[in-house]
Amino acid sequence: MTLKALLASACLAALTASALTTTARAADVELTLSHWVPATHALQPGGMEIWAKSISDASGGRIKITIYPASQLGAAPDHYDMARDGIVDIGFINPGYQPGRFPIIAAGEIPFLISNAKGGSRALDEWYTQYAAKEMKDVQFCMAIVHDPGTLHGTKGPIQVPADLKGKNIRPAHATMARLVNSLGAASVQVPAGDMRELISKGAADMTASPWNSIYTFGLQDVTKHHLDLPFYVTTFAFVMNKAKIDGLSPADRKVINDHCTPDWAEKMASKWADAEAAGRQKMIDAGGHTLYKPTADEVGLWKKATASLQGEWETSATKAGVDAKAAWAGLGETLRKYNADVK
Structure with a gap:
C-alpha cells in the first residue's frame, strides 16, 4: 500500500507540474497596442486601458496588453502597416492620414453626417464590419470609432x-x-x-x-x-491587429479578442473620450x-x-x-x- 501510495503521489505531482506548465504557457500571451496620442489623452485611460483590462479579466489573466502611446513605436500614418507587418500587434489608425488608401471607411469623414461619437461609433463599426475584410484585408480588423464632432x-x-x-x-x-x-x-x-x-x-x-x-x-x-x-x-479611427498574431492564439483566447471587437465595445471605447472633447468647448468659454x-x-x-x-x-x-x-x-x-x- 505504501508503494502504491508513493506511485500515486508521484503521478499526481507529475500531472500537477504538467498542468502548471500549461497554465504558465497559456498565461504568456503578450500583445502590444501602439498609438500616437499622449498617454494622458482621454482615449487611453478612458478607453484603451479599460478595454485591455477587460480582455485580461475575460481571459483569466492569460492575455496581457501593453500600451505604447505618443508614437513611441512609429509615426501616426504608419500604424496600419506596423500592425500588418507585426511591428506591433494592435495599431490605432486614422485611415484619413493615408489619402485614397481606405476609400470606404472615408464615408464617415463627410461633414454633417454623424451627430455624436457614442452612437456614431457603434453605427460606423456595425456598418463598416461588412466592408473591412475587403478594404483592410492585410490585417485583422477589430473596431472603428469616431471622435466627438469637431x-x-x-x-x-x-x-x-x-x-x-x-x-x-x-x-x-x-x-x-x-x-x-x-x-x-x-x-x-x-x-x-x-x-x-x-x-x-x-x-x-x-x-x-x-x-x-x-x-x-x-x-x-x-x-x-x-x-x-x-x-x-468627425474623424474615423480603427483598431487593427496583426493577422498572424491573432491566428496564432488558442481558440479560447481568439474568442476573448473577438468578444472585445464589437459595436458595443466601439461605443464604450469612444464614450469617455467623447465626453472629454465635448467639455472642452465650455472650458474654453470659461477660460x-x-x-x-x-x-x-x-x-x-x-x-x-x-x-x-x-x-x-x-x-x-x-x-x-x-x-x-x-x-x-x-x-x-x-x-x-x-x-x-x-x-x-
Whole structure:
C-alpha cells in the first residue's frame, strides 16, 4: 500500500507540474497596442486601458496588453502597416492620414453626417464590419470609432462662413477635409494631431480642424483664439491587429479578442473620450480670451452647400473600390438613424 501510495503521489505531482506548465504557457500571451496620442489623452485611460483590462479579466489573466502611446513605436500614418507587418500587434489608425488608401471607411469623414461619437461609433463599426475584410484585408480588423464632432480653430478671425477659409493655410483632420479646404481656396497642410502645435506656432498654418478639448490636449489653447462654433465633422479611427498574431492564439483566447471587437465595445471605447472633447468647448468659454463664431441658419446652409459635393466624390471612390456605393451610403444612413447618431 505504501508503494502504491508513493506511485500515486508521484503521478499526481507529475500531472500537477504538467498542468502548471500549461497554465504558465497559456498565461504568456503578450500583445502590444501602439498609438500616437499622449498617454494622458482621454482615449487611453478612458478607453484603451479599460478595454485591455477587460480582455485580461475575460481571459483569466492569460492575455496581457501593453500600451505604447505618443508614437513611441512609429509615426501616426504608419500604424496600419506596423500592425500588418507585426511591428506591433494592435495599431490605432486614422485611415484619413493615408489619402485614397481606405476609400470606404472615408464615408464617415463627410461633414454633417454623424451627430455624436457614442452612437456614431457603434453605427460606423456595425456598418463598416461588412466592408473591412475587403478594404483592410492585410490585417485583422477589430473596431472603428469616431471622435466627438469637431470644428475649425484659428489664429486669425473670424471663422463663420466658408469664404473665411480663402487664402488660409489649414491643417485638415483627414483627406476629405483636405479636399474641402482646397476647394474653398485654402491650402491644406496635413500633419498628424501630435504635430498641430508646432505647425501652428511656427506660422505654417493659420487654422486647424480639431474636436474641442484636443486643443488643450495638444497645447494649442494659447495660439488658436478663433473658433467656428458648429458641430462640423468627425474623424474615423480603427483598431487593427496583426493577422498572424491573432491566428496564432488558442481558440479560447481568439474568442476573448473577438468578444472585445464589437459595436458595443466601439461605443464604450469612444464614450469617455467623447465626453472629454465635448467639455472642452465650455472650458474654453470659461477660460476667456477666445471668440466663438456661431453661424446663423443661413450661414450653416452655406457650409452645407460647400460640402455637398463630398458625398458624390465618396461614391465615385467607393465604386472604384468595388462597392455598391449608393447602397452602402443608404446603409450607413440607416445605421446612424438606428442609433440616433445622424444629423437631423
